[in-house]
Every structure is written in C-alpha cells, then in structure tokens.
Amino acid sequence: MTLALETLPPHRLSVVVPMYNEEESVGPMVARVHEGLANYPWPWELVIVDDGSSDNTVATLRAAAKQYGPHVRVVELMRNFKQTAAMQAGIDTARGDVIVTLDGDLQNDPVDIPRMVARLLREDLDLVAGWRKNRQDGLWLRKIPSRIANRLIARITGVKLNDYGCSLKAFRGNVIKNVRLYGEMHRFIPAWLATVTSPRRISEEVVEHHARQFGESKYGISRTFRVILDLISVYFFMRFRARPGHFFGSIGLALMGIGSLILAYLAVIKFCLGESIGTRPMLMAGFFTVVMGVQFVLTGVLSEMLARIYFESGAARQYEVRNPLELSNAEGWQQQA
Incomplete structure (x- = not known):
C-alpha cells in the first residue's frame, strides 16, 4: 500500500x-x-x-x-x-x-x-x-x-x-x-x-x-x-480530578457511618439496658472507625490536591538532564533531499 x-x-x-x-x-x-x-x-x-x-x-x-x-x-x-x-x-x-x-x-x-x-x-x-x-x-x-x-x-x-x-x-x-x-x-x-x-x-x-x-x-x-x-x-x-472530595468523602462518610452505627448500638445498650460498655472492643472499633473516616476525608483530599498541584505546577521534576545546553543549541533535522 x-x-x-x-x-x-x-x-x-x-x-x-x-x-x-x-x-x-x-x-x-x-x-x-x-x-x-x-x-x-x-x-x-x-x-x-x-x-x-x-x-x-x-x-x-x-x-x-x-x-x-x-x-x-x-x-x-x-x-x-x-x-x-x-x-x-x-x-x-x-x-x-x-x-x-x-x-x-x-x-x-x-x-x-x-x-x-x-x-x-x-x-x-x-x-x-x-x-x-x-x-x-x-x-x-x-x-x-x-x-x-x-x-x-x-x-x-x-x-x-x-x-x-x-x-x-x-x-x-x-x-x-x-x-x-x-x-x-x-x-x-x-x-x-x-x-x-x-x-x-x-x-x-x-x-x-x-x-x-x-x-x-x-x-x-x-x-x-x-x-x-x-x-x-x-x-x-x-x-x-475536578471533585476529589467526592471520592475520598464517599469512603470517609461510609467509615463514619459504620462507626456511628456501632456507637449508636452501644449507646442503646448503655442507656436503655443499663449494661456496661467500657470494656467492649466494639467501643474502640466504633470510635476509631469514626476518627478514621474524618481523617480520610480531610487528609486524603488535602494530600491528593497538593500532590496534583505540585506536579502540574512544574515544581516537581522527575528527572535531571546532564547536557541541557547541548540539547537547547541543537538545530539538526534529517530531511529527504
């Protein structure tokens, strides 16, 4: 052809x-x-x-x-x-x-x-x-x-x-x-x-x-x-890319929702049934799941946005060229005679 x-x-x-x-x-x-x-x-x-x-x-x-x-x-x-x-x-x-x-x-x-x-x-x-x-x-x-x-x-x-x-x-x-x-x-x-x-x-x-x-x-x-x-x-x-909070926020809200359900369950046991919850592992699990959700939303969004700004601004160079002057002064092109 x-x-x-x-x-x-x-x-x-x-x-x-x-x-x-x-x-x-x-x-x-x-x-x-x-x-x-x-x-x-x-x-x-x-x-x-x-x-x-x-x-x-x-x-x-x-x-x-x-x-x-x-x-x-x-x-x-x-x-x-x-x-x-x-x-x-x-x-x-x-x-x-x-x-x-x-x-x-x-x-x-x-x-x-x-x-x-x-x-x-x-x-x-x-x-x-x-x-x-x-x-x-x-x-x-x-x-x-x-x-x-x-x-x-x-x-x-x-x-x-x-x-x-x-x-x-x-x-x-x-x-x-x-x-x-x-x-x-x-x-x-x-x-x-x-x-x-x-x-x-x-x-x-x-x-x-x-x-x-x-x-x-x-x-x-x-x-x-x-x-x-x-x-x-x-x-x-x-x-x-234009709405990173939706990505990290969804995960964070899911974690906070799970943690809140655990804490709500324990609250019912504590205040309605009068049982002690201080030594239950679920208390720690619920508390730290909520905290992790909050951190996921805040830290995740901030870190990802800062990383993207860092790379797109040109401040981050992924390589260093040893011979930049030689390259900038080069003018040669190959062309069919």
Missing part, C-alpha cells in the same frame, strides 16, 4: 526512544530507524534518552549521534529515573509537531512509524497506539497477564484499546505535552490522554512485534501488582 506521505499536512516528526543498559541494541536500533524513515519527505529527528545506564550505552549513543548527524539527539539523565521519567524527558526535548515513542530493544519496528503518522494526520486523531496483535513474548509471563491487564484497564478507564503496553505510539505534540507523566504511568498514557482530549480521537494500529535480540527484559511478574496500584490512581484522576 502506498502511503503518499507527500500529501500529508506539513509537519516535523520527533521519534523518542528511552534506553537503559541497551548498548548492544543502540547501533541496530538507530540504523533501523533510519531505514524506516529513509524516504520520509518531512523533517524528522531522533531523540534518544539514556536513563542512567550503567553499561556503555551512553558512549555508544554518542558515537551514533556523531556518525549520523545532529538530527540524532542524545539526552543523558543523571541517574536511573525509570522508563516513565525517561519518556517524559524525551517528550519535553522533542520539537516535532508529531511525536512517536518506541522502545529501544528492537521489539518495536520503526518501519511502522510512517503508517501510524499517516493515519494520525489523515484521520485527525490525537493518538494512534500500536497493537502487538502477534506478540513474540512468553505465553505465561507476558501474554496472559498483559491481556488481563488490558481488559481491566479498558473497562475501568473507558478507553477501548487492545494493547496498552505497546510503547510504539504516535501523538500530536501539542496534545501529549499537556500530559505530565510521573511514577510508572507510561502504561496508562492513552488513559491520561483521555483527560485532555476525547477518547474518539484515540485509535490503534496493528504493528509488527519482534522477539528481543539483545539483553534481558526489564519487566517481571511483579509489574502486575504495580499496574493495579497505578490503575487506582488513574481511575481517581479520570473520574474525580
């Missing part, structure tokens, strides 16, 4: 790749990106973020940037801030109207990038997410937990995608830059994006998926538990 990329609206493309201890993948990955975008008619850049690697990834990245030219930009984080912060650093550094993210382990195929960008622009979407329909991962440790997680996330967030975990995604730059990522929220980017745009402007595209060629996977079965905890946070901010 001919994509006729020349007919797309004029734009600049940024490809963002976070990497951590992937020295063997650097050369093949950079080469593969250039192969996939060899005939791309619009200016593009490759932004690679080293997430505090402890091997020779940084040196290999610098050599690749020197070999290919100034359109290959290397962002060096001062330590390992994890994938979400590395991805946010790349998005912040990217200058393109369209931003594409992908992993650096060669499991995503850059040849899919032009097709995803074409669909993003032609269908006037804000996000085209990759769907690894034919995954090349282990059945039990990766595929089955991933399918369960994808269905759970889709059901709770309302954003219907088959594959939340695929890093290969194409965004409109002005939309994704309105979303701040922290913690380990990169798995929920489509859900976070739905807080600033309509879910109808989010779609997916079947992409190639290859078995890992070098190194080891950074993910294990423990990720499932972190996904559940992160999903609770995503659900809160999608449903109660």
